[in-house]
Amino acid sequence: MASSPPENTLLNRLDRSALPRHLAVIMDGNGRWAKSKGWRRVRGHEEGAESVRVVVRTCRKLGIRALTLYAFSEENWARPKAEIEALMRLLGRFLKSERQEMMDRGIRLMASGSIERLPKGTRQLLGQIMADTAGGEHMVLNLALSYGGRQELVRAARRLAARAAAGELPPEQIDEAALEGELYTKGLPQVDLLIRTSGELRVSNFLLWQIAYAEFYFTDTYWPDFREEELAKALLAYANRERRFGQTGEQVKGEID
Numbered sequence: 347m348a349s350s351p352p353e354n355t356l357l358n359r360l361d362r363s364a365l366p367r368h369l370a371v372i373m374d375g376n377g378r379w380a381k382s383k384g385w386r387r388v389r390g391h392e393e394g395a396e397s398v399r400v401v402v403r404t405c406r407k408l409g410i411r412a413l414t415l416y417a418f419s420e421e422n423w424a425r426p427k428a429e430i431e432a433l434m435r436l437l438g439r440f441l442k443s444e445r446q447e448m449m450d451r452g453i454r455l456m457a458s459g460s461i462e463r464l465p466k467g468t469r470q471l472l473g474q475i476m477a478d479t480a481g482g483e484h485m486v487l488n489l490a491l492s493y494g495g496r497q498e499l500v501r502a503a504r505r506l507a508a509r510a511a512a513g514e515l516p517p518e519q520i521d522e523a524a525l526e527g528e529l530y531t532k533g534l535p536q537v538d539l540l541i542r543t544s545g546e547l548r549v550s551n552f553l554l555w556q557i558a559y560a561e562f563y564f565t566d567t568y569w570p571d572f573r574e575e576e577l578a579k580a581l582l583a584y585a586n587r588e589r590r591f592g593q594t595g596e597q598v599k600g601e602i603d
């Protein structure tokens with residue numbers, strides 16, 4: 347029997363050759379989403395975790411190679427203890443429930459940030475699932491946890507300095523590639539598209555180095571409402587951008603050299 351044609355959704359109409367290789371997302375607005383419904387903040391995080399599932403699955407389906415999600419910032423440690431605990435519980439639940447699917451679908455889990463600050467149980471679970479999915483070759487799911495972009499750059503500088511002091515790296519050999527090699531995101535492509543939900547127009551210390559040439563997409567939608575169709579809209583907007591990397595529009599189009 348012939349298979350039925352794909353549904354005419356925005357997602358199915360996307361030009362697969364114009365997708366970002368690395369998509370990064372600032373998942374914002376969980377608290378406001380919950381408040382707008384008269385619910386407690388944690389409920390927003392719970393629904394947000396559902397959006398994480400949907401976005402990971404959809405990116406994998408589309409063939410996006412790397413997805414970095416800002417799940418917990420260095421600054422988030424200042425939140426009420428109960429909220430931090432709830433976020434860690436949700437993360438643990440997510441990791442356990444997605445483990446098999448990540449393994450089956452070739453998704454490699456990675457974590458970026460001061461992982462040593464996470465509770466021991468969360469750290470162990472992360473380590474275990476990173477090991478279980480280490481062979482995944484189709485997509486990288488990079489969770490930014492206890493992450494800060496400035497902190498990441500300071501850490502990289504310190505590591506380069508230590509190598510220089512040990513005589514392993516002459517200072518004149520410190521270049522962009524050397525610095526990149528000391529970032530958490532080592533080996534991942536540069537971020538092509540950065541999405542932030544909930545109407546905020548800030549970068550908030552996220553992937554400061556990696557977004558140098560990223561396209562930005564901001565939406566008023568709160569993260570718990572950011573599902574397949576919203577992602578498709580962002581990817582469509584990206585596909586229609588002209589990326590010039592400092593060149594002129596004519597150069598990019600190949601009209602002049």
Ligand code: FPP
Pocket residue numbers: 373374375376377378379391392394395398415416417418422433436437440489544569
């Ligand atoms: C921002 O919303 C969101 C966070 C601080 C955490 C993101 C966490 C999740 C989406 C759920 C768990 C994560 C995984 C990976 C399963 P906010 O609380 O700052 O919202 P507000 O600005 O409206 O208060």
